[in-house]
Amino acid sequence: MLTLYTYFRSSAAYRVRIALGLKGLPYASAPVHLVRDGGQQHSPAYQAINPQQLVPALTTEDGTVLTQSLAIMEYLDEAYPDRPALLPADALGRARVRALAQAVACEIHPLNNLRVLRYLMQELGTTEAQKTAWYQHWVCTGLDALEAMLASSGATGRFSHGDRPSLADCCLVPQMFNARRFGCPLENYPTIARIVAACEQLPAFQQAAPEQQPDAQA
Amino acid sequence: MLTLYTYFRSSAAYRVRIALGLKGLPYASAPVHLVRDGGQQHSPAYQAINPQQLVPALTTEDGTVLTQSLAIMEYLDEAYPDRPALLPADALGRARVRALAQAVACEIHPLNNLRVLRYLMQELGTTEAQKTAWYQHWVCTGLDALEAMLASSGATGRFSHGDRPSLADCCLVPQMFNARRFGCPLENYPTIARIVAACEQLPAFQQAAPEQQPDAQA
Numbered sequence: 001m002l003t004l005y006t007y008f009r010s011s012a013a014y015r016v017r018i019a020l021g022l023k024g025l026p027y028a029s030a031p032v033h034l035v036r037d038g039g040q041q042h043s044p045a046y047q048a049i050n051p052q053q054l055v056p057a058l059t060t061e062d063g064t065v066l067t068q069s070l071a072i073m074e075y076l077d078e079a080y081p082d083r084p085a086l087l088p089a090d091a092l093g094r095a096r097v098r099a100l101a102q103a104v105a106c107e108i109h110p111l112n113n114l115r116v117l118r119y120l121m122q123e124l125g126t127t128e129a130q131k132t133a134w135y136q137h138w139v140c141t142g143l144d145a146l147e148a149m150l151a152s153s154g155a156t157g158r159f160s161h162g163d164r165p166s167l168a169d170c171c172l173v174p175q176m177f178n179a180r181r182f183g184c185p186l187e188n189y190p191t192i193a194r195i196v197a198a199c200e201q202l203p204a205f206q207q208a209a210p211e212q213q214p215d216a217q218a
Numbered sequence: 219m220l221t222l223y224t225y226f227r228s229s230a231a232y233r234v235r236i237a238l239g240l241k242g243l244p245y246a247s248a249p250v251h252l253v254r255d256g257g258q259q260h261s262p263a264y265q266a267i268n269p270q271q272l273v274p275a276l277t278t279e280d281g282t283v284l285t286q287s288l289a290i291m292e293y294l295d296e297a298y299p300d301r302p303a304l305l306p307a308d309a310l311g312r313a314r315v316r317a318l319a320q321a322v323a324c325e326i327h328p329l330n331n332l333r334v335l336r337y338l339m340q341e342l343g344t345t346e347a348q349k350t351a352w353y354q355h356w357v358c359t360g361l362d363a364l365e366a367m368l369a370s371s372g373a374t375g376r377f378s379h380g381d382r383p384s385l386a387d388c389c390l391v392p393q394m395f396n397a398r399r400f401g402c403p404l405e406n407y408p409t410i411a412r413i414v415a416a417c418e419q420l421p422a423f424q425q426a427a428p429e430q431q432p433d434a435q436a
Binding site for chain 2: 051052055060067070075078079089091092094102103107110111116119144149
């Protein structure tokens with residue numbers, strides 16, 4: 001059985017939960033609470049699993065620990081090729097899907113992580129308003145680019161790439177969840193909004209949502 | 219002919235230059251100066267190539283524009299399978315190499331980008347010392363994790379994964395170049411230092427170095 005170390009509100013864990021759902025792979029959830037106990041990801045027990053002290057991590061069926069959400073999703077696609085594919089078959093299409101995923105995972109999300117927001121407040125003494133402005137600035141900068149990439153390409157379909165959900169959608173939907181949560185202005189992203197709405201009709205996306213997780217709080 | 223939109227000191231462009239060298243692929247350089255003219259990456263001409271306003275971008279032989287350094291390197295590996303591989307053949311090995319690469323590309327580098335440092339200074343009014351502390355904090359946090367991942371694994375060899383350079387090394391070497399440039403304390407990373415020294419003996423790494431680029435300034 002696959003085991004996912006996860007936190008309900010972690011955007012990176014959310015991506016992998018969607019991917020597991022799209023592949024139709026059952027898994028056990030091992031919750032790691034990022035706030036409680038000073039952050040359970042910093043515990044010696046979890047550090048032995050993932051020295052990066054980040055979620056997600058995934059234990060494969062043979063007990064190997066994998067880290068980094070994009071690497072985990074690519075592994076699932078390679079290890080279970082008979083399940084629905086998260087990447088298209090052609091090299092150019094794969095490059096496009098990966099670039100869309102990385103436009104979220106390398107450009108937006110790393111700047112708005114819990115640990116980064118904490119550093120802003122605790123080390124740089126930013127105000128709540130400055131923290132929110134920071135958050136919204138990087139979300140909007142990234143979504144401006146993504147909207148342009150999606151709206152200008154004939155490869156965009158019902159989903160980010162064609163008419164089947166992909167790795168790009170696994171990254172996009174959690175990012176939009178965060179954007180809404182932090183009140184980012186989203187009216188300039190009609191293509192993204194349309195794709196996210198299509199994703200949210202699918203059970204894999206619905207079941208991966210933070211509020212559906214066993215560790216979600218009231 | 220492949221064309222790489224590059225800036226000599228861009229860490230992400232540096233990764234792709236190494237990958238092109240390891241694959242033995244000739245390419246044309248199209249320099250995009252990230253500082254001059256208010257940042258040439260923001261020009262309408264470059265935005266038409268890459269709406270993300272970031273380097274690198276790569277034009278393939280059929281004229282398709284690819285973006286995001288990790289996606290570009292994976293494309294090169296898939297499109298030129300007869301050249302030396304940047305990823306191992308097995309799914310678990312590929313997942314490990316990708317996670318090592320992403321531990322740089324998703325956890326360290328995005329926080330220390332030029333645009334982020336500018337935001338700190340211009341919008342948050344940080345001092346030079348606070349900016350440096352920020353830079354060093356994220357580099358050390360990331361390298362602590364990477365050193366633990368590399369030192370604890372039997373899969374680490376002369377390079378990050380076994381005895382052949384991989385995607386992980388393409389990301390590690392530019393990150394260490396940046397770490398040195400910003401005076402980060404590096405004495406706690408013996409495994410990383412050993413791997414970087416092995417990489418720097420190879421022509422692909424030497425020729426990709428910032429100071430070797432046509433657009434490098436005196």
